[in-house]
Amino acid sequence: MTFFQSVILGIVQGLTEFIPVSSSGHLIIFPELVGWEQGGLAFDTTLHLGTLVALLVYFYKDLRSMLFSIIKDIRKMAFRFTFYSPESKLVVWLLIATIPAGIAAFLFGDFLESTFRSMLSVSVFLLLGSVLMFFADRFGKNEDRSQPVPHVSFKKVFTAGLFQCLALFSGVSRSGATISGGLLSGLNRTQAAKISFLLSIPIIAAAGIFQLPDALDEYSGVGAGAGLGILISGFLSSALSGYLAVSFLMKYLNSHGLKLFIIYRVLLSIFLMFLYLS
Numbered sequence: 001m002t003f004f005q006s007v008i009l010g011i012v013q014g015l016t017e018f019i020p021v022s023s024s025g026h027l028i029i030f031p032e033l034v035g036w037e038q039g040g041l042a043f044d045t046t047l048h049l050g051t052l053v054a055l056l057v058y059f060y061k062d063l064r065s066m067l068f069s070i071i072k073d074i075r076k077m078a079f080r081f082t083f084y085s086p087e088s089k090l091v092v093w094l095l096i097a098t099i100p101a102g103i104a105a106f107l108f109g110d111f112l113e114s115t116f117r118s119m120l121s122v123s124v125f126l127l128l129g130s131v132l133m134f135f136a137d138r139f140g141k142n143e144d145r146s147q148p149v150p151h152v153s154f155k156k157v158f159t160a161g162l163f164q165c166l167a168l169f170s171g172v173s174r175s176g177a178t179i180s181g182g183l184l185s186g187l188n189r190t191q192a193a194k195i196s197f198l199l200s201i202p203i204i205a206a207a208g209i210f211q212l213p214d215a216l217d218e219y220s221g222v223g224a225g226a227g228l229g230i231l232i233s234g235f236l237s238s239a240l241s242g243y244l245a246v247s248f249l250m251k252y253l254n255s256h257g258l259k260l261f262i263i264y265r266v267l268l269s270i271f272l273m274f275l276y277l278s
Contacts, residue, residue, distance in 0.1 A: 014241025097161025140183025
């Protein structure tokens with residue numbers, strides 16, 4: 001893999017990680033369409049760390065507020081396991097809601113990612129994910145400003161967390177699944193997107209930290225530091241494009257639904273099936 005390829009793949013990862021079109025699916029599709037070698041799971045994980053940085057930067061104020069709130073509540077807690085602030089409660093809810101996807105990834109992640117990495121399987125899951133997003137967009141909470149803002153509860157956050165398990169199938173899309181879960185649970189679009197992105201932080205961090213040693217070992221033999229340079233260039237491009245993508249989507253969903261992304265996913269799925277069968 002060249003520096004140019006790593007930068008382009010980093011941009012693909014950053015843009016598609018948060019826009020609900022499946023980053024893992026595009027990291028399989030794009031290299032195959034242009035005739036590049038696959039980066040591998042270790043390289044893909046390094047790109048995910050770049051998008052993790054994008055999330056930490058974008059939600060810096062929210063995360064700092066959550067951290068200070070939970071520290072303050074822990075001091076108040078003494079011998080009573082009670083969280084007083086909404087920020088502290090949300091942190092606990094997010095961590096609990098991450099557990100199902102973490103368990104599923106630990107038990108089935110390697111098998112699913114190695115088994116469903118063909119263009120045909122990606123096209124199928126792109127289509128199935130589009131069906132889920134269609135129903136969520138159609139029957140979920142709309143963005144009617146005249147209606148009161150829906151209450152964020154543990155049940156709604158946990159529901160979005162359960163849907164995050166579907167992201168193990170390349171083509172479904174982590175953000176698409178969790179935003180859909182949030183909408184179907186009663187959150188509005190903006191709330192669903194925010195919960196979706198916050199939910200992804202611990203799961204991406206855990207996967208990235210776990211896979212990073214393999215990534216460094218894999219590229220250490222390229223020579224003259226080029227292997228590490230490839231990782232760094234991909235990391236930086238995914239972080240920058242990821243920040244732009246999450247910023248765009250948070251604003252876009254204020255007044256638009258998921259229709260544009262659904263249409264793109266369906267057309268891409270049909271195109272991939274045509275290539276596979278021709």
